[in-house]
Amino acid sequence: MTDATELATRTRELLAAYPPATTSREDFLKARFDAGLAWVHYPEGLGGLAAPRSLQAVVDAELEAAGAPDNDPRRIGIGLGMAAPTVLAFGTDEQKERFLGPLWRGEEVWCQLFSEPGAGSDLAALGTRAVRDGDDWIVTGQKVWTSNAHNARWAILIARTDPDLPKHRGITYFVCDMTDPGVEVRPLRQITGEAEFNEVFLTDVRIPDAHRLGEVGDGWKVAQTTLMNERVAIGGMRLPREGGMIGPISATWRERPELRTRDLHQRLVKLWIEAEVARLSGERLRQQLVAGHPGPEGSGMKLTFARLNQEISGLEVELLGDEGLLYDDWTMRRPDIVDFVGRDAGYRYLRSKGNSIEGGTSEVLLNIVAERVLGLPSEPRTDKDVAWKDLAR
Amino acid sequence: MSDLLYSETEDELRSAVRSLLTDRCEAAQVIARAETDQPHDHDLWKTLAADMGLAGLLIPESLGGQGATHREVAVVLEELGRFVAPVPYLTSAVIATETLLGCGSAAADELLTALASGRSIGVLALPLSTAPSSSYAEVAEADGKLTGRVGAVADATAADVLLVSTASGLYAVDTTADGVRITPQTPLDLTRPLATVTLESAPGRLVGADASAAVRRGLTAGAALLASEQLGLADWCLTETVAYLKTRKQFNRSVGSFQSLKHRLAELWLETVHARAAARNAADALAAGSDEAPLAAALAQAYCAPVAVHAAEEALQLHGGIGMTWEHPIHLYLKRAKSDSIALGAAGAHQGTVAELVDLQAP
Structure with missing residues (x-):
């Protein structure tokens, strides 16, 4: 097993052989990947050394201290957080070899084609069809809420390959080439005025069978790996006090005494307390993870952050009075990186409305907590044994 | 950043307290006891406080306590809350104890030794509703004799000693002394009995100069x-x-x-x-x-x-x-x-x- 000392040594060797000051970013990232220091928990030859995931911090600290370039992880979050673990778990050797290097180095951006206009919370009801044609699949349908589709080279895609089976069983998972002529990407403008996401129309898109991940009909199982990794990525944040949405409103309160009223004060202090307690809960969750005892608490944190973001930003708009009547800019833009706390109070208010919908609606998350954490029975289900084509829609 | 987990020792302490309370603090018994003239469970208190040594968790070993910390006390309180146990733990082993620890006098230390053993129960003679930040009425003191009336004092009927705040310092008053009258009230929460404490020239011992x-x-x-x-x-x-x-x-x-x-x-x-x-x-x-x-x-x-x-x-x-x-x-x-x-x-x-x-x- 690779230990911390050995990793630190290997990292310093990499830095000596490819000094960041005189090496191009591309060359450095390539060398880092080849040295197994990209993601140390990945297998050797695929950017890793099969080391414990927690030791990545050792490598990152050495690299940061040396001023080495990184792979701009925020720009390629879907590739790193969702596509890569799925390719690793279900890909063939050829697929892993082909996709993981360019993905990690940011040479190829990835997006995710899961949600559809008719399949949101009930993702397994999706209707995009994939029909076998020789060595290829022909895919037709519509996907929505796709970040980065306009920059992406590849997409992870789930599509229906057998409409005669119950919905969970007739799905297959593919890697879709976003440069295929049948792929049309249109920006999806949101209530904030900007377009973080896209609609993606797929018309007779040809996907070679060699780009299927997992078995035919196993797509739902493969997708669980993707979605589980999405939740892990959300759980790891560490914030300082007033680090989230409560920061800007607290600063405004302190700087502008003329805005203060008794009613606003009571509501602000109550929310400040809730935000601080939520932050402590996140810290407790992190301590549990570090101690090797992850608890079920993570499933609930997103619920709290969604509610607090919405309540705090709503109060902030109200606090600002006349200025709360204004908005900074409605111009349609396509931001590369989304910062929920960025821009002005009106933006925060509108953007945070999405927090209780994206990545699982709060209502669905409450069901998950009730069933998986508390062990309460699920509601009677009418869709389990019905062929997908016979479901109500 | 603070440590927000439970240590192994704390987990063990929790198991011990929970298993005692599971045996000795059944809901039906607590309900039945609530309407008697003995609303406190003195036997349970003796086991918790004296036999298990939990009354002295916050008290240094030099005074006969366990020299433990608030983290362990918190675990005990979680379990007492889980069983709504009718024992004067919060009042005696936490509030009165911590108040005396803030006095730093020989008289306070003597009392702490008594509290640590669990044989003596101490109660701060203030209404249970008093917040750390709030002001409160002080009892009058003259030549070591205390006179005044305080209502809604939690667990006063179980107390051996009252800690009384006056303008001239914090005094200890034995509940058996002349001039001390403790009258039970009818509490909303039957498991934490309340009483009115009336002092009429009751004899007090100064235990701390800065009462507040x-x-x-x-x-x-x-x-x-x-x-x-x-x-x-x-x-x-x-x-x-x-x-x-x-x-x-x-x-x-x-x-x-x-x-x-x-x-x-x-x-x-x-x-x-x-x-x-x-x-x-x-x-x-x-x-x-x-x-x-x-x-x-x-x-x-x-x-x-x-x-x-x-x-x-x-x-x-x-x-x-x-x-x-x-x-x-x-x-x-x-x-x-x-x-x-x-x-x-x-x-x-x-x-x-x-x-x-x-x-x-x-x-």
Whole structure:
């Protein structure tokens, strides 16, 4: 097993052989990947050394201290957080070899084609069809809420390959080439005025069978790996006090005494307390993870952050009075990186409305907590044994 | 950053206390005892305080205590809250003890030694509702004789010694002394009896020159650790209600399969997750002697008090009719939670403290 000392040594060797000051970013990232220091928990030859995931911090600290370039992880979050673990778990050797290097180095951006206009919370009801044609699949349908589709080279895609089976069983998972002529990407403008996401129309898109991940009909199982990794990525944040949405409103309160009223004060202090307690809960969750005892608490944190973001930003708009009547800019833009706390109070208010919908609606998350954490029975289900084509829609 | 987990020692302590309370503090017994003239369970107190040594957790070993910290005390309080145990732990082993620890006098140390052994019960003679930040009426002192009247003093009927705040310092008064009258009141929470303390030229011993600093220290520790009692109480309400809704059948299905009820329980679970973080943070801040202890205490109390009330109210509603009966223990939890929400300052008082400490000034 690779230990911390050995990793630190290997990292310093990499830095000596490819000094960041005189090496191009591309060359450095390539060398880092080849040295197994990209993601140390990945297998050797695929950017890793099969080391414990927690030791990545050792490598990152050495690299940061040396001023080495990184792979701009925020720009390629879907590739790193969702596509890569799925390719690793279900890909063939050829697929892993082909996709993981360019993905990690940011040479190829990835997006995710899961949600559809008719399949949101009930993702397994999706209707995009994939029909076998020789060595290829022909895919037709519509996907929505796709970040980065306009920059992406590849997409992870789930599509229906057998409409005669119950919905969970007739799905297959593919890697879709976003440069295929049948792929049309249109920006999806949101209530904030900007377009973080896209609609993606797929018309007779040809996907070679060699780009299927997992078995035919196993797509739902493969997708669980993707979605589980999405939740892990959300759980790891560490914030300082007033680090989230409560920061800007607290600063405004302190700087502008003329805005203060008794009613606003009571509501602000109550929310400040809730935000601080939520932050402590996140810290407790992190301590549990570090101690090797992850608890079920993570499933609930997103619920709290969604509610607090919405309540705090709503109060902030109200606090600002006349200025709360204004908005900074409605111009349609396509931001590369989304910062929920960025821009002005009106933006925060509108953007945070999405927090209780994206990545699982709060209502669905409450069901998950009730069933998986508390062990309460699920509601009677009418869709389990019905062929997908016979479901109500 | 504070340590928000439970240590192995703390887990072991919890198991020991829980197994004792499971045997000796059954809900039916607690309900039956509540209406007798002995509302405190003195036998249980003797086992907890003296045999297990839990009364002296905060007291240094040099004074016969365990030299442990607020983190362990918090775990004990979680379990006492889970069983609504009618013992004077919060009042004697936390508030009175911490007040005396703030005195630093030989007389205070002597009392601490008595409290550590569990043979003597001490109670701070202030209304249970007094917040660490609030002002309170002091008792008059003249030549060591105390005269005054204080209502809603928790566990006074069980006390051997009262700690009385006067303008000239903190005094200890034996409850058996001449001029001391302790009159039981009818409390909302039958498991934490209240009484009016009347002093008429009662003889007192000076135990601390600066009464207000010592009292503030006692009340701050009380408020911070009451959060753990509230957490234990809320956790019981959640666990009990989840278990009941899994077995209760109506409309040919388990009541716990109805989404409206599941969502309420999931929300409640989330509140207990947050309450645990707040309560642990407060206990750890006290244990570490952190400058942030007053903030952590106010934060925990402002957050956990409403959670405990909400948990008990949800437990009652979701149990339906059975929850409204005297026979079912939920009412003990509701009454304790509601009275705890006033104890050591209502949420509003603690919100005010937080606002001041983090510079969110009122208009």
